[in-house]
Amino acid sequence: MKKISFIHAADLHLDSPMIGLKHLPANIFSRVKESTFTALKKLTAEAIEQQVDFLILAGDLFDGEDRSLRAQSRFRTEMLKLAEADIPVYVVHGNHDHLNGSWVHLDMPANVHVFHSEVETKVLQTKSGEWVHLYGFSYATRHIFDRKIDDYIRVDGADFHIGILHGNESTGIDHNNYAPFSVKDLHAKDFDYWALGHIHKRAVLSENPPIIYPGNIQGRNKKETGSKGFYHITLSEIDAKLDFIESSDIVWEELVINAESASSFHDVLRLCQTAISQVRKIQTGTLLRLSLKNIQLADERETRSLHDDLMELLREDEKDEVSFVWIVELNITESFPIDKEQLKTEANFYAELFETIEQYDNVEHALAPLYEHSLGRRHLSQLSDAEEKELLEKAEKLLIELLYQPVDRGG
Structure with a gap:
């Protein structure tokens, strides 16, 4: 029975700047900065x-179109290891590391095969004799909407046909609609596997044939929660085995x-310590x-x-832990029941305020100055509907807390 084995990864974003984390202790920040390379080594x-x-590798190997020499050099080192093991590598470049960028070029070893800007077919015969056709293209520019x-x-003549596509499944609304496609489109091609990239959240869009987003290999910000990795795929004539690593x-x-059950600072501290122990991962920083x-x-x-000392106590001793849990953000919400109907009876202003908030639909205009800034354009992603709603709810709560001061409890 014919069978092949391969690894499918995407969105390496090597040397990602990890925006907003410079306040971390030096050793933790250094490990965070190194994390994309650590993931590549794994x-x-x-x-x-x-x-x-x-x-x-299904696109966005590098974080920017300038492809830092550090990132290229570290990538080349790993590709040489694969060359020594006689393992070929098939690469498409995505919207972040498109072919029209400007960078100092480092040659890659001969086992690295890069797809050009038009869809092409590359042919491989494995060591055990199976013929594989791989289809793909690299982004010529940052924005490909075709x-x-x-x-x-x-193309006939192969035992296995594998498509490589860095793009957006057309029903997804949280990402730019680059190189759009539907699952139906992919099924119609009659390929044995689709290696997708671009979406940083792991997703299996179809099992027969497998159509897979592996997600990125290393989370880079607070929106990219949970473990990240890649797939080891074993394809045979009758089935597919998908192992996430x-x-x-x-x-x-x-x-x-x-x-709400805590009656003292110590109670809150113990709740936090218990919860932190449950999220700690062996040999992994959190x-x-x-x-x-x-x-x-x-x-x-x-x-x-709670506001002055809790963060420091929870961070104590974490700095030197290999399996650290470092709190990067602590939000404390005191129990402050808000009765909107009661507030409306106290002043007409509140009724007008709540009505304005409920009807407010111009979040994009309010945030425009952020996205128009050069740093904002580069690093901020568009808010989802759920995030816009959460932002409005936080703004409403903050306004009420600033406007309405409860009776002083003394002390």
Whole structure:
């Protein structure tokens, strides 16, 4: 029975700047900066250990169109390891590392095969004799909105046909609609596997044939939570085996703790410590966004200590841990019940305020100055509907808390 084995990874974003994390302790920041390269090393080590027939990298190997020399050099080192193991690598470049960028060029070893700007077919005969046709293209420029899927044409004469496509499944609304396609489009091509890239969240769009986004190999910001990695695929004439391999050295997590049962600072501290122990991952660093909800301590001094001292206590001893859990953001919400109907009876202003907020639909205009700034254009992604709603809810709560001061509890 004919069979092939390969690794499918995408969105390496090597040497990503990890925006907004320079406040971390030096050793943790250094590890975060190194994390994309650490993930790449895990990827190549797995390929060599499993002695796969080939490796697919489905776009955005580099974080920017300038492709830093550091990133190219580190990538080349790993590709040389694969060359020594006689493992070919098939690469498409995506919107971040498109072919029209400007960079100092480093030659890659002969085992690295890069697809050009038009869809083409590359032919491989594996060491065990199977013939494989791989189809793909690299982005010529940053913005490709054409239906490149129409140019993928199956060429007879192979045991296995694999499509490589860096693009957006057309029903997805959270990302730019680059090289759009539908699952139906891919099924119609009669390929044995589709190696997708561009979306950083892992997703299996179809099992027969497998159509897979592996996600990125290392989370880079608070939106990219959870473990990241790549797929080891075994394809035969009758089935497919899909094994997800974790590669991220640093994991982003988000944790919400309902602290309504806590009556003291110590109670809150213990709740946090218990929760942190549950998210800790062996040999992996964790960057944690922690939210404490429904805080209502009787002692004002203990409440102040939550804001002044809790973060420092929770970070204590984490700096030198290999399996650290470092809190990058702590949000504390005190229990402050808001009765909108009651507030409306106290002043007409509140009724007008709530009505304005409910009807507000110009979030994009309000945020425009951020996106028009050069740094904003480069690093900020568009907000989803859920994120816009959350932003409005936070703004409403903040306004009410600023306008309405509850009766002083004394002390």
